[in-house]
Structures are given as C-alpha cells and as structure tokens.
Amino acid sequence: QQKVQQSPESLSVPEGGMASLNCTSSDRNFQYFWWYRQHSGEGPKALMSIFSDGDKKEGRFTAHLNKASLHVSLHIRDSQPSDSALYFCAARRGSALGRLHFGAGTQLIVIP
Amino acid sequence: GPKVLQIPSHQIIDMGQMVTLNCDPVSNHLYFYWYKQILGQQMEFLVNFYNGKVMEKSKLFKDQFSVERPDGSYFTLKIQPTALEDSAVYFCASSPGGADEQYFGPGTRLTVL
Secondary structure (H helix, E strand, O other): OOOEEEEOOEEEEEOOOOEEEEEEEOOOOEEEEEEEEEOOOOOOEEEEEEOOOEEEEEOOEEEEEEOOOOEEEEEEOOOOHHHOEEEEEEEEEOOOOOOOEEOOOEEEEEEO | OOOOEEEOOEEEEOOOOOEEEEEEOOOOOOEEEEEEEOOOOOEEEEEEEEOOEEEEEOOOOOOOEEEEOHHHOOEEEEEOOOOHHHOEEEEEEEEOOOOOOOEEOOOEEEEEO
8 A cells, every 4th residue: 555645646737827736645654745846857856845734835836734634735826837747745754764755646737 | 956866877688687776976965865666656765875884775675686885986776686577767866864855866767678
C-alpha cells in the first residue's frame, strides 16, 4: 500500500486559473512534507516545505497542512504555462533523517 | 541555484554486467541519496549516505548494490551483477543536513537487456 497518495492523477487548468493538488498520507509518523515539481527530462525541484498545521504561502503557491487528517494540499494561483509539470508530494518521518516517501505525482497542464 | 550532476544520462547494459552510476553533488552538502523510479511509478528511496557511511537503506537496496564517495569525489551507485528489474531511472540527491531540502540531479536512465 502506498503511504503517500496524490490526487488527481492529472489536472488541466486554463492560464490564469487556480490549480489545487491533494496529498494524503497513511502514516501518522509523517511530520514533514514537501512539494516537488519535475519538468520533463529534469530531476525534481523542491517548491516548498510545510511542517506546521495551517497555510504557508510563497508567491503564487500556497500549501496547507492538516496533521489530524494527514492531508496536505498545494494551490497554485494565476497558473502559467510554465507551471505545467509533474508535481510530487513527499513526506518524511520525524525520526528518520533524509528519507523521503514520494507520492505517484499529479500531472498539471496549464492551457494557454 | 545549486545543481547536482549525474553521469551518464543513459546507460544500456546486458544483464549480469556491472554498472556504476555517478553523481556530482552540491559542493558543500553532507548528505547524499539515491532514489529509483520505474517508468510510470513513484520514486522510491534506495539509500542515504553521510560521513562515509550508509545511514539507512530500503528493501530495494539489494545486496548487489553498493555506494561510496571516495575522497570527496563522485558519489557512486554500483550494481553488480545487474538484473532486468534494475531497469529504471536513478536519481541522485544531496542536502546540507539530513532534515534539509534535497537537491536532485536529472537522473540516469538505466536499461538492462
């Protein structure tokens, strides 16, 4: 069973629209979460991390964490064609240095 | 920003041969990682490495796998002998500390025939 599950598998939004990506974990030991973005032919690049309940905003990107429900989301405001990529949620246990557990990813397509 | 390099980008070998994947991590980073991604599946942790030692490895890190970083040069993943199920994209990553953001390389696509 995958410990980090992402939805939807793919998402299309118009340029300028809002994209919302979801991530749920099944392990209550996961305390630290990251969102990574991967463009075709490249390695994943960290977008942002979130470790505390609530919202964290960085520019057009807002992450939300609810530890009680083990749910993390990423919202992209004013989506741009350059945001088209594969987005991964990754989780780490508090006791384990470094090891990240990745979800299967959400493919985001921003339509010009 | 900081970049992790991986050499080669593609490698095709026959089953049973040895292969070494090379990673040039970010220069001041102390933690190093290998992840495996089979086409269409999620990225899976293989191993992390710090201060010359393996810190943690997953079930995917078979006995045929080994890692090292001799004298601060490339961080390498060696597979000997290779098996068909080793075909995947292997990503190297590095981070300043064990709890910090991990910087990923572009990956090495390994095809075992």
